[in-house]
Structure formats: C-alpha cells, structure tokens
Amino acid sequence: MKQAAGKALAWAIAVLGFIITIAPLVRHGDPAIPLHHVFHAIGIAGGAALAVALMRKPRDTNEHGAWLVPAALAPLAMMFLMWPSTYQTLDQNPLLHVADHAALFLTGYVAVAAGQRYRAGTGIVLGVITVLMALTAAGGFGAYMGS
C-alpha cells in the first residue's frame, strides 16, 4: 500500500515536471529569474521522480563504480545548463528553451537512475541533492545580469 502510494506520488511529480519542461512551447513571456529557477527545480524533480517510478528491485547491494560517474556529473551538468548568458537566446527560441528544460529533466533522471545503479539506496539521496541545488540556485545564482 505504502509502495503503491509512493509510486503514484512519483508519477504525479514526473508528470508535473514534464509539464514544466514543455511550458515554453505553450506559455510565452518569462517569469522572474528566481521563480524560473524554482520551475527548473520542479522539472529536475520530475526527472528524478520518473527514475523513482521506474525503479526496480536492485539485483544486488554491491557497488558498481562506473555508474558513479554519471551520478556525480548530473548535478554539475544541471548547474551549467542554467548558464546565465544563455538566458536571452533561450527566451527568444521556445524550442531551444524546451531542449534546455528537457536536459534539466534528464539530469534529475540520471542522478537517481545512475545513483541506484551505482549502489542501491544512493539514487534517491542524489536526486534530492540535485533538486536542493536547483532550489538553492534560485536564491541568487544569476539573479540578474548587471547592466
């Protein structure tokens, strides 16, 4: 029962994240940068939640070190996908903007999926860390480009 409820919640967040990902196609105009970063965090959480929803019971509890590389790089990639000097270009090109959002969604997915493949139990915490980083970035990273 608990597991089913957990999966349902994960799917709900994944769908919400997907909606955020494709939002530039249907909604024009740009929210304030801090709010935009919060939306990014929701998109990333959607990717992470999708990985949780698709999660299977691990084959073993051993370490599979190679998977730690994408798991560790995903949060870093997430930060660079929000590079401030790309904002203007992305705002003017909805398809590119959606592609950027999709890449963010993917970083959330990879953080969890690769983390779980590395070692059972680490995926979810890496997903949480990735989302927290995105939320923290909303506080002041690239708050505005000075004139």
Added chain:
Amino acid sequence: MHSARRVMWWYVISGFAVFVLMAIVGFVMKIEQAQWVSYGPGLFYSLMTLHAMGMIAATVLCSMGIIWYVLRAEGPLDERIAFWSYGLIVAGVAGVIVSVLIGHFGAAWTFLYPLPFVGTTWPWWATGAFLMGTSLVTIGWTVWCTQIFGCVVNRYGGVRGALGWDYIVHRKQFEAAGKEPPAPQALAAAVVAIDGLLTGAAGMVIGVALIAHWLIPSLIIDPLWAKNVTYFFGHSIANLTIYMAVAAVYVAIPKYARREYHTSVPLVIAWWGTLLFVATAYFHHLYMDFAQFRALQYVGEIASYGAAIPTVTVTIFGAAMLVYRSGMRWSMGSMFLYAGLIGWTVGGSAALLDATVPLNVDLHNTLWVPAHFHTYLLEGVMLFIFGWIFYVLEERSGRISSALMRWIVGGGIFGGGAVFLLGFYAAGASGVPRRYALEPAPGPAMASWSSLGVIILFIGLAALIYEAIRLASAPKAAVAATPAVHTTLQPQHEGAAS
C-alpha cells in the same frame, strides 16, 4: 583488509604531509604578526589563504582515510572510488597551491563574494585556478560521501537503519527481528555522509556561481545569498572533520580501555542532534550581517549551543567514563586520543562563548575566532589523528613508545600548543583583530608568545615523526601479540570489493 590499509595510509600520510607543510606556512604568518620578520601584507594574505585551505584539506584527508578504513570492516568498499576521490582532492589542492604561490591569490579560504573579484592584487587567472581547485576538492569530497552513504545504508538496511531510527522508535520489533543497531563509528559515518552531501552540494552551487561570475563579470550574484551558501559549505566541512575523526575514538579507546563502547539510545539520539546542528549552526557566521533574516540568527544561536550537548554529554563524557578505572593502557596512541577530548572541550567552550550574540559583538573577527578553531582542530582533530596513527602502528608492531618519548612528544605538542593558543586567546580577548598582517598592540607581543609556542610544538612534532617512523619500521608483531596492545579490528567482510 590489506587494501583498506593501503587506502587509509595514502589518505593519512598525504593529509599529514599537508598538515606539516601548512604548519610551517602558519609559523611564517605568525612571525610576520610578531614582527620578527617583515615581508608585507600581499604575501601574508596569500599564505593565509593557503594555510586555511591546506589545513582543512589535511584534516579532511586524514579523517576520510580513517573512516574509510573502519567502515571497510563493516562492509565491502571499492578502493578505486576511494582513490578517485583522493585524486580529485589532491588535484584541487594543487590548483589552490598554484593560485596562491604563483598567482598570489589572497582572498582567504572564504572567497567571500565579491572580494575575490574586486580591487585584486593578483591576476585574473589566479582567481579561476583557486575556484576550480576548490571545486575539485568539493567534487572529490562528494564522491567519498556518496560511497560512505551507500556503505552504511546497505549494511544497516536503509537510511532508517543507518541512523538507528527503528532501534529507537520501534525497539521491540527491531530486537525481535534480530537486527543490530549501527556501530558508533558507522553512526558517525552516516551522519557525516548525509551532512557531507549537503555540504558538497552547497560547495558546488557557490563554486559554479562564482566561476560564472569570474567568466561573466556583468553577472551579479546576491551577496547575502553568496555569504550564506559559502559559510554553510565552509563551516560545515570544517566542523565535520571533528565528527569524522571521532570514529578513531570510538574504535581505539575501547581497545585501550578493554571496555566495549556500544551503541545506546543516548548515543543514537546524540548523533541525530549532531546531524541537525552541524547543518544549522553556520548561521553564527552572519550575526553581524544586518541584512540577514532575523529568525536565522536565532537558529544559529540555538544550533551552536545545541551542538555542544551531544558532544559533551555523550561522546566526551562517555569516553571519559570508559577510561575511568578501566586500567587504561597508556601509550602514545591512547594519550593522544584522550588528550584530544580535552582539546575538543576547550575549543568548544571558546566556540560557545563566541557563538553567544552579546559576546560576539566584542569577539567577532578578533583573534578569539582562530583561537577556538585552532584549539579543536590542532588539539582536537589532529590529536585524534595522531592517536589513530599510533594505535595502528602499535597494533601492527606490538610495541609502544617509552615514557620518556611520550613526555617529549606530549610536552611539545600539548605544552607548545598551549602557549601557541594562549597567545591567540589573550590577543582576541584584548580585541586584536584577526586576519591582520600588521596588528595593533598587544597583537605583536601575543604573536611572539604564539611563535615560541610553535617552535616548542615543532620539536614535539619532530619527535612524533621520528617515533612513528621507528614503530613503522619495526617488524610486524607475531599473531599472538603482546599484552600491550589488544584485538585488531575484526572485518565482517573479507576481500576487497574490486
């Protein structure tokens, strides 16, 4: 466990070497403040930056090696990941060294925005080298925390098991299921891994933000946000070194005291407190920032005081009670481990005073601040690390140091350390500001006393190194060890994970 020792010694010896080099850098800073020499503030601030970053890297490396080794006895750990983490950290430290020694970067370890970018006396590339070096250290740290987290959650059945939740909250079912609570050192590792991952995340966020500003100067970052994230990262990682090194206390003191240090309800709850307080105490660095949200100042005060409770009432008091009337075997290892508890108490007391807002008004940014953290890093964390080194060497060789050697080493490290630190405390209490190359009176006089203390400390350190090499060179003890040392760590899983 042979591979585990190899990992441990790589980390510990590298960290120890960095510690010695940074101690020399620190001495060079102190004699400038004492006005025994005069090389100018430009070099002073570069050395200050290097000293702080290097010392934290040293204590972090040593403590990481100790925890990795003791956890390897709990479950398999892939040493390749440990070496990747080590490599990233060493590469990062190299970047910092280049930025400071060649580029003369001097914005202090805090790299407090916008300081590293405004009115600098160092070239543009030095700032980038420093930031990228620090970022590499952060990534290496995060990789290590991920591995440690994975180990404890798999060993003890999830996060709840690793933190002893069911042991406390569902005790009857827990015991009926025949489960075991995490060992004290595993509990410490779990808390360090979780807070360490949060710390690493903060480090990556501020690192990328500052690198972005370095490349795009027109990008403006909220300075209050930057200070919060910077100090969450910096304070927490420095604080975590103590909680990592305490694993040495949990493992080794019971061996010397011939009493078990078992997991108990107070111990588990204490570590829950530490998990929370390490993450929230950093607000005490922003007491003087009028723009900071007021509620967070209260959080910082409460968390700073709260952090002392589990430490004193459980770990320190518990270890002292373990030793009391135990017939403790005093050797170099046990001497350092026990003395480290004292250093932690003294440094922590000074920290509590500084964390009290009405006192912080007077002590903020005086030498009282480095006084307290030098106390529990030098006479706390480093003593735990020295104690662990000698514990392992004594166990391996079946020998201990002579009483005379213990007096020489102890006299140097404790006596010289005390004189060194008293100079800081006296200057701080007199209002001498920190981070000044040229201090107002009575700063230079106090710095002279501190410099004398360092010289005495270096004598003790030289004797320590000599004794460690002597024990390491001794033949390995036969299986039936002498009564001087006791049981080795009993690994639960033999064989390396790789």
